[in-house]
Each structure stands twice: as C-alpha cells, then as structure tokens.
Amino acid sequence: MATGEALRSAPVKPRRGAAKPDLFADPMPARIEPCLALLQSKAPTGPNWAFEVKWDGYRLAVHRDASGVRIITRGGHDWTHRFPSIAAEAAELDAGSFILDGEAVVLDEAGRADFGLLQQALGGRGGKAKAERAMLFAFDLLYLDGHDLTRMALSERRDMLEGLLDGEIGMIRLSEEVEADGAEFLASACKVGLEGIIAKRRDAPYRPGRGGDWLKIKCIQSDTFLIIGYEPSSAALGGIGRLLLAGLGNYGLAFVGSVGTGFTHASAAALRKQLDRLATASPAARGIAGRGVVWVRPNLAAEIAYRGWTHDDKLRHASFKGLRDKADAAGVYRLA
Structure with a gap:
C-alpha cells in the first residue's frame, strides 16, 4: 500500500548463536502471553x-531453538503441523534462537488478508488441514539468541526484527511500519478494503494484555459472537437462512441479532451439519423466541463483520x- 514509506533505521545487528555457552543468557520461555490491541475509534497522534x-x-x-521450530497459537496450542510453510521458513532464518510475534494470513487476489480463506485452508473450525498457503506477517521480535527483548522499547525490537528478516519475501514477511498521519493512513486502509490499522507506542516494552500500548482502529467492526440458533431455508445457500447470535451480557448470554450474508454454499453446508449436531430445545439467550428456529447449544463462535449497533443493541x-x-482464543464480545 502506497500510503507511506516503511520506517527503516539502521538495524541493530543481532547477535548470532555463539560456539561457547553464554553465561548471561536469558532462558528461552516456553510461551509469552501476547500483547493485545485495545479498540479505539480514532487513530492517535504524535511522533511516538x-x-x-x-x-x-x-x-x-x-519459536526456534536448538530443538527445532514450534508455532504456538494465542490460546497456547502447538499448531506447528498446521502451518508447515511458515515452520519450514522459520527453520532457515539466520539465528540460533528466536521468538517471532505475528499474524498468519491467507491473501486474496487483491493482496488483502481474508479470514475466510484462512479458515478454509485450515479445514474450518476444528479442522485438521495444513494451511500450506498461509504466510506470517511478523511484527515483533521477543527473544533472540539467548536474550529476552521484551524489556526493550518497540523501536529497538523492530530494528532487530528487520535485521533478522532482512528483506524476506517468502512465507515469513515483515509487517511494515508506515510513516504517515494516523487518520490519513486509516482512511487509505479503509479505501482499499482493509480491516483497519494498528498503532503502537515506539518507546513501550512488550507487555501482555490490553494495556493501551497497542491500539486497533477498524474500518469495519469485526467481533466474535456465539451462534445460538439458525433459521432453515430451502432457498438459501447450504440451507441456512440466517444465524442467530449472542454476546456476553451481565446476566448470561444476550441476543444481538442475526446474520444472513457472507456464506458460500460450501461453508454454509458444513456449518449446518455442525449446528444440527448441537440442536437443543430452547434458546441459550434470554428474551428471545422464534417460530421455525433451530436452537443450538452455544458451542460455536463466529467472527462477524458489522457496521454498528441499532438503538436496541x-x-x-x-x-x-x-x-x-x-x-485461537478470540474473546466473545461482551456488551457494555
């Protein structure tokens, strides 16, 4: 995207694996809880x-160390076997040990990340397929050659990440920083159909959770909701007229409306089979009733794009x- 040139300063030369043991090395952690982006309505301003x-x-x-490569999901699951192309490329990077933080995506024909295509590549929810087409956009480096980098500022970690990847254009790529005004960058991202942008404090260490060091500003809102039922339809793709959805309320699940678009015939047909196995006699959310609805146990979480909320939530x-x-450990949307 030509919204600005990537930020590039002279990379701090990463220290490569030494032949002698490093008595001052930091132990490589089995897992680091991820830093998460806090949702904001507007892009922040300022040089930091x-x-x-x-x-x-x-x-x-x-993760890469002497024993090999491990790919860990946000929920702590080992999915190395699910992303073989990323694992193979990680094994070839020029470092003794490292931990990369990034996002696995499958790109559409226009070069945009498409969550649906990634799900298809993985064989759907609970699938066992290997996503050969998935690539990793790496945006942080948390550990390198015996050194914990999480205490360093983001700008320093990014320098070392650039040095490690060194122009890689294969299945592991650098998620470029863009030198631009935040509001202008967001407008450009929205114009070309991207989901949104991320803003990060340059001087912040890597801290787990949603502390506000990282912010996300979306073009189109997208959140995770539980499926609590569906309306069968002989005319609709896969036999699903619409899905009924719920979020987390103060007193249990709360009905938040329905969705009837975004399916393909294959995705709807596969989804209906899963839903029919979860059929139950009554809705999981309070204050909802419907004739002809197949109620299901709220075991399936769906990612839903939407434009906003009505006056009745x-x-x-x-x-x-x-x-x-x-x-993937994506949190179900909680109503305020």
Whole structure:
C-alpha cells in the first residue's frame, strides 16, 4: 500500500548463536502471553506512535531453538503441523534462537488478508488441514539468541526484527511500519478494503494484555459472537437462512441479532451439519423466541463483520466471516 514509506533505521545487528555457552543468557520461555490491541475509534497522534496494517488472521508466536521450530497459537496450542510453510521458513532464518510475534494470513487476489480463506485452508473450525498457503506477517521480535527483548522499547525490537528478516519475501514477511498521519493512513486502509490499522507506542516494552500500548482502529467492526440458533431455508445457500447470535451480557448470554450474508454454499453446508449436531430445545439467550428456529447449544463462535449497533443493541449490516477455533482464543464480545 502506497500510503507511506516503511520506517527503516539502521538495524541493530543481532547477535548470532555463539560456539561457547553464554553465561548471561536469558532462558528461552516456553510461551509469552501476547500483547493485545485495545479498540479505539480514532487513530492517535504524535511522533511516538508507529502504524501498521491490521492483519485479519490467526495470531501466532513462532519459536526456534536448538530443538527445532514450534508455532504456538494465542490460546497456547502447538499448531506447528498446521502451518508447515511458515515452520519450514522459520527453520532457515539466520539465528540460533528466536521468538517471532505475528499474524498468519491467507491473501486474496487483491493482496488483502481474508479470514475466510484462512479458515478454509485450515479445514474450518476444528479442522485438521495444513494451511500450506498461509504466510506470517511478523511484527515483533521477543527473544533472540539467548536474550529476552521484551524489556526493550518497540523501536529497538523492530530494528532487530528487520535485521533478522532482512528483506524476506517468502512465507515469513515483515509487517511494515508506515510513516504517515494516523487518520490519513486509516482512511487509505479503509479505501482499499482493509480491516483497519494498528498503532503502537515506539518507546513501550512488550507487555501482555490490553494495556493501551497497542491500539486497533477498524474500518469495519469485526467481533466474535456465539451462534445460538439458525433459521432453515430451502432457498438459501447450504440451507441456512440466517444465524442467530449472542454476546456476553451481565446476566448470561444476550441476543444481538442475526446474520444472513457472507456464506458460500460450501461453508454454509458444513456449518449446518455442525449446528444440527448441537440442536437443543430452547434458546441459550434470554428474551428471545422464534417460530421455525433451530436452537443450538452455544458451542460455536463466529467472527462477524458489522457496521454498528441499532438503538436496541442489535447488529447492523452483519456479515459472516468464518468460525473461530478454540485454539485461537478470540474473546466473545461482551456488551457494555
């Protein structure tokens, strides 16, 4: 995207694996809880903010040490076997040990990350397929050759990440920082159909959770909701007229409306088979009734794009993007 030149300063030369043991080395952690982006309505301003594209995929940590490569999902599951192309390229990077933080995506014909295509590549929710087409956009480096980098500022970690990847254009690529005004970058991202942008404090260490060091600003809102039922339809793709959705309320699940677009025939047919196995006699959310609805246990979480909320807390212009896997650990939307 030509919204600005990538930020590039002289990379701090990463220290490569030494032949002698390093008595001052930091132990390589088995897992680091991820830093998460806090949702904001507007892009921040000021020179201390760095901006990147918001990728629409699965958050992964890629670990490499003497024993090999491990790819860990946000939920802590080992999915090395699910992303063989990323694992193979990680094994070839020029470092003794590292932990990359990034997003696995599958790109559409226009070069945009498509969550639905990634889900198809993985075989759907609970699938066992290997996503050969998935690539990793790496945006942080947390550990390198015996050294914990999480205490360093983002700008320093990014320098070392650039040095490690050194122009890679294969299945592991650098998520470029964009030198631009945040509001202008967001407008450009929205214009070309991206999900949104990420803003990060350049001087912040890597801190787990949603502390505000990282912000996400979306073009189209997208959140995770539970499926609590569906309306059968002989005329609709896969036999699903619409899905009924719920979020987390103060007293259990709360009905948030329905979605009837975004399916393909294959995705709807596969989804209906899963839903029919979860059929139950009554709705899981309070205050909802419907004739001809097949109620289901709220075991399936769907990623839904939408344009906003109605006055009675229902989704506006919702579209189905795909099912979230438990290993992805995406949080179900909580109503305020």
